[in-house]
Amino acid sequence: MLLEVRDLRMYYEIEGKGWVKAVDGVSFTLDKEESLGIVGESGCGKSSLATTLIKVLPTNAKIFSGEILLDGVDILKMPENRLRREIRWQKIAMVFQGSMNALNPIIKVGDQIVEAILTHKRMSKRRAWKRAEKLLKMVGLDSSIAHRYPFELSGGQKQRAVIAMALALRPKVLIADEPTTALDVIVQAQILKLLKNLQREFGLSLIFISHDISAVSEVSDKVAVMYAGKIVELGSVEDIFLRPKHPYTKALLRAVPGIREEKKELKSIPGTPPNLLSPPSGCRFHPRCPYAFGRCREVEPKLVEAEPGHLVACHLLGGETA
Amino acid sequence: MARYLAKRAVDRLLVLFTALTLQFLLLRVLPYYVMGIDPSFFFMNPNLTNEQRELIRKTFGLDEPLPQQFVKYVLSLFTGNMGYSFYTRRPVVSELMERLPNTIILLGTSTILVIILGLAIGLLVAMKRGTKIDTAVVSTSVFLNSFPSFFLGLLLLLFLGYYFRLFPTAGTVSRPVPKDPVRYIADYLWHLTLPLLTQIIIGVGGYALFIRSLFITQLGEDYIVTARAKGVDERKIMTKHVLRNVLPPIITTIALALPGIVSGAVITETIFSWYGVGRWLFEASLQFDYPVVQAVLFISVVLTVISLYIADIVIAIVDPRVRLR
Numbered sequence: 001m002l003l004e005v006r007d008l009r010m011y012y013e014i015e016g017k018g019w020v021k022a023v024d025g026v027s028f029t030l031d032k033e034e035s036l037g038i039v040g041e042s043g044c045g046k047s048s049l050a051t052t053l054i055k056v057l058p059t060n061a062k063i064f065s066g067e068i069l070l071d072g073v074d075i076l077k078m079p080e081n082r083l084r085r086e087i088r089w090q091k092i093a094m095v096f097q098g099s100m101n102a103l104n105p106i107i108k109v110g111d112q113i114v115e116a117i118l119t120h121k122r123m124s125k126r127r128a129w130k131r132a133e134k135l136l137k138m139v140g141l142d143s144s145i146a147h148r149y150p151f152e153l154s155g156g157q158k159q160r161a162v163i164a165m166a167l168a169l170r171p172k173v174l175i176a177d178e179p180t181t182a183l184d185v186i187v188q189a190q191i192l193k194l195l196k197n198l199q200r201e202f203g204l205s206l207i208f209i210s211h212d213i214s215a216v217s218e219v220s221d222k223v224a225v226m227y228a229g230k231i232v233e234l235g236s237v238e239d240i241f242l243r244p245k246h247p248y249t250k251a252l253l254r255a256v257p258g259i260r261e262e263k264k265e266l267k268s269i270p271g272t273p274p275n276l277l278s279p280p281s282g283c284r285f286h287p288r289c290p291y292a293f294g295r296c297r298e299v300e301p302k303l304v305e306a307e308p309g310h311l312v313a314c315h316l317l318g319g320e321t322a
Numbered sequence: 323m324a325r326y327l328a329k330r331a332v333d334r335l336l337v338l339f340t341a342l343t344l345q346f347l348l349l350r351v352l353p354y355y356v357m358g359i360d361p362s363f364f365f366m367n368p369n370l371t372n373e374q375r376e377l378i379r380k381t382f383g384l385d386e387p388l389p390q391q392f393v394k395y396v397l398s399l400f401t402g403n404m405g406y407s408f409y410t411r412r413p414v415v416s417e418l419m420e421r422l423p424n425t426i427i428l429l430g431t432s433t434i435l436v437i438i439l440g441l442a443i444g445l446l447v448a449m450k451r452g453t454k455i456d457t458a459v460v461s462t463s464v465f466l467n468s469f470p471s472f473f474l475g476l477l478l479l480l481f482l483g484y485y486f487r488l489f490p491t492a493g494t495v496s497r498p499v500p501k502d503p504v505r506y507i508a509d510y511l512w513h514l515t516l517p518l519l520t521q522i523i524i525g526v527g528g529y530a531l532f533i534r535s536l537f538i539t540q541l542g543e544d545y546i547v548t549a550r551a552k553g554v555d556e557r558k559i560m561t562k563h564v565l566r567n568v569l570p571p572i573i574t575t576i577a578l579a580l581p582g583i584v585s586g587a588v589i590t591e592t593i594f595s596w597y598g599v600g601r602w603l604f605e606a607s608l609q610f611d612y613p614v615v616q617a618v619l620f621i622s623v624v625l626t627v628i629s630l631y632i633a634d635i636v637i638a639i640v641d642p643r644v645r646l647r
Binding site (some may be wrong): 084103 | 543544545549551552554563566640641642646
């Protein structure tokens with residue numbers, strides 16, 4: 001097992017109001033060269049999970065419990081300095097939403113890649129630049145892009161540059177947080193293809209985070225569905241998309257139009273995602289769930305194996321009611 | 323970059339000429355032709371005969387047609403001929419030179435201290451965002467920023483000047499003026515304390531708040547998170563990523579504050595009877611002494627335009643988005 005996350009809890013403190021339970025008891029595993037997709041509505045904690053995995057958090061965030069085992073070593077127990085030098089980017093790199101502001105607007109693209117290299121490797125600036133140019137070529141960009149500023153590039157070019165930067169140190173795990181959001185469909189497809197190819201080529205383990213279910217289904221082997229800071233269903237792509245078990249997953253799939261399917265009615269999920277300052281008791285989805293019954297309001301369902309490799313957190317599948 | 327700077331130069335010159343025209347309209351056309359006030363009446367003895375009045379008006383060039391006056395006014399301002407005060411009949415330039423050192427000392431010191439203190443405090447609380455220190459500094463700053471300077475000045479005068487008699491209540495030096503240069507400097511600094519304190523207290527709150535929000539916005543940007551994720555250490559993030567992005571707005575605020583070092587602080591100088599340019603401007607406005615008013619306004623407009631243009635150049639060097647567009 002390359003990466004194992006156990007019972008991870010990360011809350012944000014809001015002064016005078018309490019804690020926002022953005023990541024609340026999340027567990028999953030990731031094998032070498034495996035790709036895990038994480039889907040959920042905005043505000044469900046998926047981006048918070050990503051930044052918790054490399055412990056790059058704002059000052060009001062606190063990790064309350066959990067372990068992040070990378071090759072068996074808990075990186076949460078590492079001193080900050082070691083984590084910074086040995087883990088970040090070196091072992092776990094991130095691709096942020098590059099079309100937005102992931103690159104510093106006033107520093108040349110090449111300089112930003114070189115910065116990533118020289119933070120971890122001892123080499124001459126010239127060699128680092130050569131490497132940056134090579135990385136840019138690898139993601140399908142012209143090496144001259146290195147000498148340009150981010151504001152001179154298109155959204156797709158920026159996203160490719162961000163990916164090139166993430167690969168600079170040949171990390172083991174690549175976390176891609178909404179890498180295709182805010183790009184047009186054609187560019188989205190290109191970026192997804194690029195990510196898939198690079199994953200194969202580099203033997204990367206990929207964590208792909210998106211609210212876009214179809215994008216997740218393209219690149220992932222396994223999918224975790226997140227709701228209100230928790231994973232509610234986890235399984236293979238086929239499990240999740242063809243045999244969903246959790247009412248939330250089912251509702252989420254019904255809310256997405258399929259291009260080859262016949263016209264069907266799109267059903268949005270009634271209600272709004274809960275306020276994570278004071279999430280609902282019991283199952284967090286129960287106020288919006290059409291199948292909710294007494295137990296759902298009182299007892300929080302555990303993530304249990306419904307079928308081999310297919311985990312669901314729902315009382316409907318629990319022993320007593322199934 | 324050259325094209326950008328040329329365009330900016332044209333913009334700035336336009337501002338200068340608009341300001342000059344407005345000044346002329348406000349000071350010379352509006353009072354006389356619209357409100358029916360002839361500024362020259364204020365300094366002429368009412369017992370003078372009409373002939374004598376005309377003679378005086380003629381010596382000041384007030385009998386000429388307006389367009390001619392305007393051209394003369396612009397030309398003389400740019401050649402450094404600021405005319406004569408209606409009130410003291412002395413050249414405006416020589417009066418200005420008497421007051422300028424006092425204003426430069428007061429405003430120069432306070433402006434530099436406000437910027438340094440504001441930067442330090444703002445940066446500190448931006449890093450300690452959400453803590454008790456932050457809350458305390460923010461609420462104090464909001465309070466100070468909204469506190470009127472005339473009221474603060476009066477409070478300081480009343481308590482430190484009148485009740486406790488720690489500081490003088492008026493003037494720039496004691497009378498008689500101390501002869502020993504060391505004692506003169508000490509006496510001058512003693513007089514400087516209260517107005518300087520007023521200027522700093524009034525200015526620093528707002529500037530610290532500005533710096534704080536500037537840094538907080540920057541530190542929350544995605545590329546800062548990216549830099550952290552890359553493993554770049556905090557010091558380098560500050561110097562390489564944050565500082566260069568916050569520099570342009572800081573340069574602009576400094577550029578806007580600099581002309582004040584010469585044009586003075588009207589309220590503070592008046593309250594503390596500081597022999598400076600700001601108080602002069604205030605008194606001259608009350609007396610319709612418009613050669614003085616227009617000279618001071620002209621200098622502050624010219625300095626503002628120059629100072630902003632220098633800011634344009636510096637920002638173009640720092641920020642490629644400006645330079646390359």
